[in-house]
Structure formats: C-alpha cells, structure tokens
Amino acid sequence: MSKFVDVATVRTRVDSNSAPLLVDVRTPAEFESSHIPGAVNLPLGQLDQHAGRVARDTSEQVVLICQSGPRAEQAQTKLAAAGLSDSVVLSGGMNAWAAADAPAVHGRERWALERQVRLIAGSIVLVTALLSLWWTPAVFVAAFIGAGLTFAGLTNTCGMALMLAKLPYNQPVNKVDIEASLARMSRAGSRT
Structure with missing residues (x-):
C-alpha cells in the first residue's frame, strides 16, 4: 500500500x-x-x-x-x-x-510524457473517428487506442508512454x- x-x-x-x-x-x-x-x-x-x-x-x-x-x-x-x-x-x-x-x-522545456500520450491518443481517436465516416473499419483503430488507455488505467502502465520515452526528442x-x-x-x- x-x-x-x-x-x-x-x-x-x-x-x-x-x-x-x-x-x-x-x-x-x-x-x-x-x-x-x-x-x-x-x-x-x-x-x-x-x-x-x-x-x-x-x-x-x-x-x-x-x-x-x-x-x-x-x-x-x-x-x-x-x-x-x-x-x-x-x-x-x-x-x-x-x-x-x-x-x-x-x-x-519539454512536454511531460503524460501530455504527449494525451495528445497522440486523442489525435488518433479523433482522426480515426472522422475517417470511419467514410471507411467504417477505421473505428477499430479508435477502439484499440481506447483499449490501450483502459489497460493503462487498470495496470498503471502505459505502453505508449514507454515507446514515446525512447524517441530522440525525449532524450536528455x-x-x-x-x-x-x-x-x-x-x-x-x-x-x-
């Protein structure tokens, strides 16, 4: 505890x-x-x-x-x-x-990883939701991101943040x- x-x-x-x-x-x-x-x-x-x-x-x-x-x-x-x-x-x-x-x-100055995750996850969901108006299978990408965020919330571990941390602009x-x-x-x- x-x-x-x-x-x-x-x-x-x-x-x-x-x-x-x-x-x-x-x-x-x-x-x-x-x-x-x-x-x-x-x-x-x-x-x-x-x-x-x-x-x-x-x-x-x-x-x-x-x-x-x-x-x-x-x-x-x-x-x-x-x-x-x-x-x-x-x-x-x-x-x-x-x-x-x-x-x-x-x-x-850098954006915190949590902020980067929110920007990327939100952008992907927004783009795929709009794309699904013309191409229905795109909704599965948004669902995948939602599942990933749910998993992150339940386990207190965020795979997207782990990947973002390895990018060059997140290196000191x-x-x-x-x-x-x-x-x-x-x-x-x-x-x-």
Whole structure:
C-alpha cells in the first residue's frame, strides 16, 4: 500500500536539517526539464536492476517523485519488494510541486510524457473517428487506442508512454549517470 506526503511537508523537511532523500523516477529528459533542487534521478525503467542496492545503501526516508504520482507508486512497490521500508510518494508529483509554486531547477522545456500520450491518443481517436465516416473499419483503430488507455488505467502502465520515452526528442542533452545517482543516494543515506 502506497504512503503519500504532501508538497508542504516535503518543502518544510527540505528547508530543515532533516531533509529526506528525494528520488525522481521520471525519465532523464523530464528530470532535465524540471526537478526539485537536491533530487537524484533514478529512472523507473532502470530501477529494477538497482532496487536492491538502493534498499541496502539508504538509511533515511526516501521521497519518490514523478510527474503526477503513478510511476512513483510503482517505484515504491519495487523498492519495498527489495527491502526499503521507509519511502513515501510525493502526492501529485511535480504537477503538485509546480502548482504550489515550490522552487525547482529548470532546464530545457519539454512536454511531460503524460501530455504527449494525451495528445497522440486523442489525435488518433479523433482522426480515426472522422475517417470511419467514410471507411467504417477505421473505428477499430479508435477502439484499440481506447483499449490501450483502459489497460493503462487498470495496470498503471502505459505502453505508449514507454515507446514515446525512447524517441530522440525525449532524450536528455546530458545522459543520466546512474552510478553517480546511486553514489549520491548512498552518501545521503550515510548522513544520518
């Protein structure tokens, strides 16, 4: 079961001497676009191979961050299975952080993956619905997209987002250094 923390609580803890370890599980491109100061980027797609090390080397509470919450919840589940018991998810993710006008480090602006998925899925459904007025079988493409979105909602996993994350414009200018992120997490865990 996921545990959540609100923006105000995280801001208070970040500003105090008991700052939690902030782990952003978004893609490197999303992280590069905007992130919470002091956060470490450990993309969800690479967490499986490092979850045991994170659980072993981290002795303080971990705040997991994504764009709106679902990927951070997935990360929390993976880390709990690896033995990390003290983690919370930033409720509302970076969307809530930005809405609260909290401080953030900004880089090259990109659309969030969720926004890209909505644009592409909506465009495909709109075009195929209009096309089905002349060519009836086109309605099956719209149904396929609807089924994919339903699956994404039920499983909290979006295949379209996974594919979009691999496109060149979703790649960061500077590649994320996983080893450096893990080393920062390990050092942060030994502060306590």
